[in-house]
Amino acid sequence: MNKENVLRVSDITMQFGGVVAVNNFSMEVNKGEIIGLIGPNGAGKTTAFNCITGVYAPTNGQIEFDGNVIISNYPKRKMAKIYKGENMGKYNRVIAPTPDKITKLGIARTFQNIRLFSQLSVFDNVLIAKHLHAKQNVFSATFRINHKEEKRMREETMALLEEQGLEKYKDDVSTSLPYGLQRRLEIARALATNPSLLLLDEPAAGMNPQESDELMEFIGQIRDKYNLSIFLIEHHMQLVMGICERIYVLDHGIKIAEGNPSEIQSNHKVIEAYLGVDE
Amino acid sequence: MTKQKKWLLSCIVIAVFLALVYFLEGIIPSYSNWSMLFTVLEKGSIYALVAVSMNLVNGFTGLFSLGQAGFMLIGAYAYAVFTIPVAQRAAVYQYFDGGLIQFTIPVFFAILLAGIVAAIFAFLIGLPVLRLKSDYLAIATLGFAEIIRAIFQWNALGPITNGSNLLRKFATYQSALFPIIACGICIAIICLLINSSYGRAFKAIREDEIAAEAMGINLFKHKQLSFVISSFFAGIGGALLAMFQTTIQASAFKAAMTYEFLLIVVIGGMGSITGSIIASFLFIACREWWLRFLDSELYIGDFQVPLLRAGFRNVVFSVVIMIIVLFYRKGIMGTREFSWNGLLRWFKNLPGNIRSIPGRLKRKNKKEAQINE
Numbered sequence: 064m065n066k067e068n069v070l071r072v073s074d075i076t077m078q079f080g081g082v083v084a085v086n087n088f089s090m091e092v093n094k095g096e097i098i099g100l101i102g103p104n105g106a107g108k109t110t111a112f113n114c115i116t117g118v119y120a121p122t123n124g125q126i127e128f129d130g131n132v133i134i135s136n137y138p139k140r141k142m143a144k145i146y147k148g149e150n151m152g153k154y155n156r157v158i159a160p161t162p163d164k165i166t167k168l169g170i171a172r173t174f175q176n177i178r179l180f181s182q183l184s185v186f187d188n189v190l191i192a193k194h195l196h197a198k199q200n201v202f203s204a205t206f207r208i209n210h211k212e213e214k215r216m217r218e219e220t221m222a223l224l225e226e227q228g229l230e231k232y233k234d235d236v237s238t239s240l241p242y243g244l245q246r247r248l249e250i251a252r253a254l255a256t257n258p259s260l261l262l263l264d265e266p267a268a269g270m271n272p273q274e275s276d277e278l279m280e281f282i283g284q285i286r287d288k289y290n291l292s293i294f295l296i297e298h299h300m301q302l303v304m305g306i307c308e309r310i311y312v313l314d315h316g317i318k319i320a321e322g323n324p325s326e327i328q329s330n331h332k333v334i335e336a337y338l339g340v341d342e
Numbered sequence: 343m344t345k346q347k348k349w350l351l352s353c354i355v356i357a358v359f360l361a362l363v364y365f366l367e368g369i370i371p372s373y374s375n376w377s378m379l380f381t382v383l384e385k386g387s388i389y390a391l392v393a394v395s396m397n398l399v400n401g402f403t404g405l406f407s408l409g410q411a412g413f414m415l416i417g418a419y420a421y422a423v424f425t426i427p428v429a430q431r432a433a434v435y436q437y438f439d440g441g442l443i444q445f446t447i448p449v450f451f452a453i454l455l456a457g458i459v460a461a462i463f464a465f466l467i468g469l470p471v472l473r474l475k476s477d478y479l480a481i482a483t484l485g486f487a488e489i490i491r492a493i494f495q496w497n498a499l500g501p502i503t504n505g506s507n508l509l510r511k512f513a514t515y516q517s518a519l520f521p522i523i524a525c526g527i528c529i530a531i532i533c534l535l536i537n538s539s540y541g542r543a544f545k546a547i548r549e550d551e552i553a554a555e556a557m558g559i560n561l562f563k564h565k566q567l568s569f570v571i572s573s574f575f576a577g578i579g580g581a582l583l584a585m586f587q588t589t590i591q592a593s594a595f596k597a598a599m600t601y602e603f604l605l606i607v608v609i610g611g612m613g614s615i616t617g618s619i620i621a622s623f624l625f626i627a628c629r630e631w632w633l634r635f636l637d638s639e640l641y642i643g644d645f646q647v648p649l650l651r652a653g654f655r656n657v658v659f660s661v662v663i664m665i666i667v668l669f670y671r672k673g674i675m676g677t678r679e680f681s682w683n684g685l686l687r688w689f690k691n692l693p694g695n696i697r698s699i700p701g702r703l704k705r706k707n708k709k710e711a712q713i714n715e
């Protein structure tokens with residue numbers, strides 16, 4: 064493939080004590096692609112997201128973003144003894160940034176169980192995400208020395224809300240919104256950090272078919288508008304098959320299949336994993 | 343109301359208030375019972391500043407810090423040590439040959455220094471502790487405050503701190519306007535901070551650390567910032583308290599003092615500056631003035647009014663606090679702030695609200711009864 068590579072995950076293993084949540088997982092996202100990650104409950108999808116976004120330092124493996132290694136780790140000391148994955152010895156660097164650094168680089172995310180700033184207004188929820196790239200320090204911000212910057216942040220936030228059709232709710236408490244709009248708001252908030260890669264963790268969860276159809280369209284739109292690459296976890300098969308160019312399938316932390324929607328739909332392993340057929 | 347009008351109104355109210363204080367100070371003699379008003383205004387302002395600074399960390403950033411008394415102590419000592427006139431040092435440091443430091447610095451800089459020294463201590467404590475979960479901060483700051491109190495009473499440091507003896511004769515203020523204006527400026531700065539981009543980041547951390555971090559907010563950096571700024575103002579509060587009291591002693595800055603501020607913050611509303619200010623003045627007014635009579639025995643003819651005796655004030659005080667905590671769980675203000683429009687609305691709704699109190703109580707009791715079933 065000679066498309067521009069945005070995200071490359073290599074041999075990621077995440078082990079919690081003896082539990083291997085993600086086992087030797089590799090994948091990549093190219094520029095402008097919409098990629099899906101599916102798998103039964105507890106397959107390790109969210110854990111994979113958490114590794115990419117710096118919430119967990121993976122036990123082993125490496126993640127590259129825009130050609131730079133942003134996360135890398137290998138099992139050491141106690142972990143080396145209980146490590147159950149493969150590929151030991153291939154990695155020998157430790158790069159473990161906190162999630163805010165990852166966001167700064169241009170990877171934004173939403174959460175499976177919506178995590179809005181619940182007591183704050185819809186407007187403030189998005190405005191907070193603008194803090195990250197603001198050119199200011201505590202002193203200049205407190206004493207309003209550079210109030211153009213604050214004005215710019217507010218204008219950009221307002222523009223984003225208008226675009227997402229959330230402007231009429233701007234002063235409402237974020238958690239008072241209907242469920243579907245809360246998910247929209249979370250996406251708007253993620254977009255406010257100016258990402259180039261957007262990770263969506265079950266964006267259609269709890270939505271009715273009509274809402275999830277709308278969401279599907281919406282995801283395509285924001286991809287084009289913001290030049291994004293999108294990587295999403297989803298259980299709604301219709302949505303995944305409808306918009307994803309490629310799909311990865313996890314089961315018990317192990318990648319059991321990858322390919323385009325029609326390949327995945329006809330893959331035996333995938334059908335078995337979902338229907339729970341024994342080998 | 344337009345924005346300009348509100349500004350104008352606020353400025354007028356502040357100016358009238360300050361003029362009134364100035365005027366009353368001229369006519370109320372210090373032996374009159376009404377001179378208590380100034381105690382309340384002065385001490386209330388200082389308490390308001392410290393309570394607001396505590397609210398910044400506990401109410402706005404969602405951390406649990408219990409170090410306020412410790413930072414005040416540092417501020418109070420930093421201020422006092424550097425403003426005792428050289429000529430008086432022999433008398434103050436009588437057990438330590440007049441002490442080590444033989445110079446003074448101007449009051450303004452001494453107050454600033456008080457804040458800076460407190461902030462430096464906060465920075466150092468924050469380095470290890472703020473990376474841990476919030477509960478550790480409470481333990482660490484409480485421990486720190488106790489240790490600081492012991493260190494400042496330690497005789498080996500006597501040439502600087504005067505050991506366990508009083509520090510006195512340092513520069514104080516003449517007019518009640520001084521602490522009112524000083525605290526007003528400091529609180530205004532904290533307000534500006536809270537309404538800035540950084541203040542929003544603090545609130546985001548309070549609401550959800552994981553989401554805040556995912557939005558690119560560096561948790562450690564912002565917690566440290568909030569904690570250091572809070573301690574800076576607690577230090578200034580300490581310096582002003584020293585000026586108010588005219589003498590200070592490390593042994594007075596006990597954990598109980600921190601709990602007073604915690605109480606004020608909770609009663610006023612975690613996350614409301616207005617609440618902290620109102621609660622501070624109410625707290626000081628009740629404790630120093632309005633409930634004072636409860637402590638003195640009262641005779642009507644030969645009849646001694648029962649219960650009124652030394653210590654009874656604290657009983658009543660505790661009951662009042664319990665009532666507030668029971669009926670206003672979110673504090674007086676919740677997370678709301680003062681606004682002119684809000685005040686107007688409050689006055690408009692007041693008659694209706696008073697009429698509906700019996701109904702609300704009934705409903706509340708019914709609900710509680712249902713829950714108990």
Ligand SMILES: Nc1ncnc2c1ncn2[C@@H]1O[C@H](COP(=O)(O)OP(=O)(O)OP(=O)(O)O)[C@@H](O)[C@H]1O
Nearest residue numbers: 079082084102103104105106107108109110111175
């Ligand atoms: N912090 C943790 N500590 C221990 N075990 C964990 C932790 N996080 C996840 N796990 C385990 O890892 C496994 C994968 O969980 P994960 O949340 O990634 O699944 P998922 O694919 O997102 O499932 P779902 O579709 O239900 O969201 C589960 O067995 C879970 O119990």
Ligand SMILES: [Mg+2]
Nearest residue numbers: 108109110175
């Ligand atoms: Mg999940």
